Structures are given as structure tokens and as C-alpha cells.
Amino acid sequence: MDPIVIFDEKEKDLQHGLDHFNNAFLFFRYEGTAFKLKNAQSLRKATTHIARILENHRKLQEQITFPFLDAHFPKHEAVIHLLRRDHVSLSKTIQTLQELLKKFEKTPANIRGETAIHKLGIHIACLLRYHIALERKSIRSAKRELKRGEKRELADRIARVLKLLL
Numbered sequence: 001m002d003p004i005v006i007f008d009e010k011e012k013d014l015q016h017g018l019d020h021f022n023n024a025f026l027f028f029r030y031e032g033t034a035f036k037l038k039n040a041q042s043l044r045k046a047t048t049h050i051a052r053i054l055e056n057h058r059k060l061q062e063q064i065t066f067p068f069l070d071a072h073f074p075k076h077e078a079v080i081h082l083l084r085r086d087h088v089s090l091s092k093t094i095q096t097l098q099e100l101l102k103k104f105e106k107t108p109a110n111i112r113g114e115t116a117i118h119k120l121g122i123h124i125a126c127l128l129r130y131h132i133a134l135e136r137k138s139i140r141s142a143k144r145e146l147k148r149g150e151k152r153e154l155a156d157r158i159a160r161v162l163k164l165l166l
Helices: 003-030 033-072 074-106 111-145 148-165
Strands: none
Touching: 003 033, 003 111, 003 148, 033 074, 033 111, 033 148, 074 111
């Protein structure tokens, strides 16, 4: 199987999780005080869901994609470094958002907490969209340069890791 097809499937999962997160975030932000607690709980669930997807995504990238690109495409080193930093930043930011949401659920009238949640939600959505686009671009660029045997090797590695993740 073409490794790009595998990446596209995993990217769709990530994009779907991001869309779910965005919807929950918009309801939390704009639906009003009467639904604030319910929407905070929905946002926390969506955040947990996207964290799970991102963890599997990170494992696939860190164990397979990045080492493979490092070995075959040294010119992608700067982009790979940036993508690795994004993974760390996203994990930390999502964890912070989850903690804020738990606190907010205990004291929903906390305006400071709500403002911090808004800022982090926007930050996560923007960073994740940027991250997905940059990853897509770098992987597609590498695909054009891969030889048939290298594509097969990458696809085999991905398939092995996906069996472990699922």
C-alpha cells in the first residue's frame, strides 16, 4: 500500500477530531451561560478525544516517519525538528486546557478561567491546522523523491506500527 494513502487516512482521523474539537469549542464560547457547564464538559471530552488521536499520530510520526525522513531526506531536518516541537507543544497545551476545564467545571462563574480556555482553544486549533498542513506538505514532497523500494519499505514500517497502535 502507498504510504501516502496511509497518512491520508490517519490525517482524516486527526482532521475529524479537530473538527469535533472546534464544534465543542464554539458551543462553549458562544452558546451562553445557561449551557456553559454542559458545553465545558463536552469540550473536555472533545479535548480528551483529540489528545488520544494526537498521541497515536505522534507515535507513528516519531517511530516511523521522522526517522525515515531523517535517513533519506536530510534537507527535511529543519521541518522535522519543527514538527517534533509542535507535538510537544500540542501535548502540553492540551493537558493545560484539560486541567483548566476541570477547574472550570467546579467553578463555572470563573471569568478568568473562561478567558484562558478561549485563548488555549484558539491556540490549539490554529497550531493543529498549521501542523497538519506542514506535515502534509513535507510528506508529499518526500513522496515525489522516494524510489519504489523506499515507498514499500516505508509502507511496511507504517503497517507494523499501526498494528501495535490499534
